[in-house]
Structure formats: C-alpha cells, structure tokens
Amino acid sequence: MTATTLALIGVFVANRIARPMRRLAGAAEALGRGQSIEALPETGPDDIRRTTEAFNRMQARLTRFVEDRTRMLAAISHDLRTPLTSLRLRAEFVTDADAQQRMMATIDEIQTMTEAALAFAREESVTEATRAVNLTALIESLCDDLADLGQKVRFLDSPKINYRCRPDGLRRAARNLIENALRYGGEARVQLDEKPSMVQIVIEDSGPGIAEEDFERVFEPFFRLESSRNRETGGVGLGLSIARATVRHHGGDITLSRMPRGLRATIALPRSHRGL
Structure with a gap:
C-alpha cells in the first residue's frame, strides 16, 4: 500500500514537472523557427516557473526588437524618397550631358535600393x-x-x-x-x-x-x-x-x-x- 501511494505521488510530481517542461521546449523550438507564440502560463515548481517567466520576457524583448528594427528600416527607406526627388530635380539642371547621365544613373540605383529595402520591411512586418x-x-x-x-x-x-x-x-x-x-x-x-x-x-x-x-x-x-x-x-x-x-x-x-x-x-x- 505504501509503495503504491509513493508511486502515485511520484507520477504526479513527475507529470507536474514534465508538462511545463514539454510546453517550454515546444515554445522554444517554435520561437526559433520565427513563429508567433503566446506567452506561456507561468505555473509549476519554482525553478520551472522562473524559467518560464524568463522565457516570456525574452520572447517579448525579441518581438519588440524585430518590430522596432522593421519600423526603423521602413521609416529610413520612406524618408529617403524626399532627398532623392530633390537630387533628381537638381540633376536636371546640370548642363554637362555625361555628368548628368552619371548622376541620374546613381540616383536611380539608390532609388531602386531604397524601394527594395522598403519592400523588405513591409514583408518582414507581415507574419504568415x-x-x-x-x-x-x-x-x-x-x-x-x-x-x-x-x-x-x-x-x-x-x-x-x-x-x-x-x-x-x-x-x-x-x-x-x-x-x-x-x-x-x-x-x-x-x-x-x-x-x-x-x-x-x-x-x-x-x-x-x-x-x-x-x-x-x-x-x-x-x-x-x-x-x-x-x-x-x-x-x-x-x-x-x-x-x-x-x-x-x-x-x-x-x-x-x-x-x-x-x-x-x-x-x-x-x-x-x-x-x-
């Protein structure tokens, strides 16, 4: 009888530890693949609960970092359009045809790179x-x-x-x-x-x-x-x-x-x- 009771207690304790650990391992793997996951319930024994709390904080910081980086990239790409337009207008007044052509080609290249960066930022902000x-x-x-x-x-x-x-x-x-x-x-x-x-x-x-x-x-x-x-x-x-x-x-x-x-x-x- 005592052995059975101890075995049942052991199974209960093991499940109480294993369940949040499996949940944490699955969430860490999903996060590593770039998936969006909700904050994990902070339950279980003290050590596991503290580990889960740390994981949730880390996930929140990573999410904020990616969002801030994406917004910054989009803002920079967007703001570059105005000076590029100004440069293009100024280049049109250059009298040397060869110099004007080279300037326009450079401006076009910067414009293309800017548009590509902006498209990348927009794509990064969409979570599939x-x-x-x-x-x-x-x-x-x-x-x-x-x-x-x-x-x-x-x-x-x-x-x-x-x-x-x-x-x-x-x-x-x-x-x-x-x-x-x-x-x-x-x-x-x-x-x-x-x-x-x-x-x-x-x-x-x-x-x-x-x-x-x-x-x-x-x-x-x-x-x-x-x-x-x-x-x-x-x-x-x-x-x-x-x-x-x-x-x-x-x-x-x-x-x-x-x-x-x-x-x-x-x-x-x-x-x-x-x-x-």
Whole structure:
C-alpha cells in the first residue's frame, strides 16, 4: 500500500514537472523557427516557473526588437524618397550631358535600393501562419509557373513530402534561388530529397558558378558580384539575404556548392518539423 501511494505521488510530481517542461521546449523550438507564440502560463515548481517567466520576457524583448528594427528600416527607406526627388530635380539642371547621365544613373540605383529595402520591411512586418503543406507539390507548381512563362526549369522526380512551414515565404525563397539559377546559369533543375535529419530542396544550374570565397558573401545585404553589377541583371543584392532569412526562420539554412559544371543551391530544412 505504501509503495503504491509513493508511486502515485511520484507520477504526479513527475507529470507536474514534465508538462511545463514539454510546453517550454515546444515554445522554444517554435520561437526559433520565427513563429508567433503566446506567452506561456507561468505555473509549476519554482525553478520551472522562473524559467518560464524568463522565457516570456525574452520572447517579448525579441518581438519588440524585430518590430522596432522593421519600423526603423521602413521609416529610413520612406524618408529617403524626399532627398532623392530633390537630387533628381537638381540633376536636371546640370548642363554637362555625361555628368548628368552619371548622376541620374546613381540616383536611380539608390532609388531602386531604397524601394527594395522598403519592400523588405513591409514583408518582414507581415507574419504568415504556419501550416502543413505538400512541399513537393508547392515547389513543383512553382517550377510549372516559371516554365509556363518560357523559363528553362525542370522539376525532377521527387518523393512526396509533407512539411509544416510558412508556404508563401518558403515559395518566395525557392523562387529567388531558381531565378538566380536561370539568370546566371541559363537553366534550373529542381529536386526534393529526404535525409535522416532533414528535407532538402536542391536547385542546380549549368552556369560558370562563383568562387568559393563568395559563397557566404552573396548572402550579405546589397552585396553583388562584379559580374552582376548591372541592375538589369544583378538586382540590388537583397534577394538572397531575404531568402536565407526566410529559411533560417524555419530552422534551416541555404548553402551553395560547386559542381563540375554549374552551381548547386540547397535549402535544408530540419526533418523534425515535418507535418503528418
């Protein structure tokens, strides 16, 4: 009788400790993937309650930091429009045609970068809900859409993979990598793969590739390779930064690697986040 009572008390105490710990672990994982979560109930034994309180404070601070950064970026981008308009008007009075053309080109480049930063800020301020989707169908439909537009995109045979994610954001990230492959490699081959610990979206091209020392630099905001300085072909250098940020919000990453001919971009997503 005594042993049974002690066992029941032990089970009760264990559940009282384990339940908030499981809840805290799940919330920490969701927060690491960029999901919006509500404050956790601050219950349980003293140590766990204090840990939960600290977690809630940390989450609130992180949320405020991201919101403040997004608002600041949007405000700076918006406020830059006025001086740019003033510069454009002044440039029109420059009598030297060559100097005027160079000034206008520089102003246009700053304007394009400003608009891109503002669009990024707006996108960052929108929080997309996480849901389970057929990831294979999502990426295949993206490839079909680009192929319908006349782009040389091939979706290779892939297993059906259900995955819990923010589908619009992940689709935009994949589209950016595919369009990069098309722009610099002339074609894109896309395939999904499953590994023991992750799901991969692999995009390959047949272009000249890039130097290994630039694999990380191309993800820096506004960084462009010398071969892509033209805004018509190289953009403003925000696309890959946004794509990597989106994938990292899902707990994954984007990596680049060289092939005998071409470049391979891999979106790696943790398999533990798959949907059922």
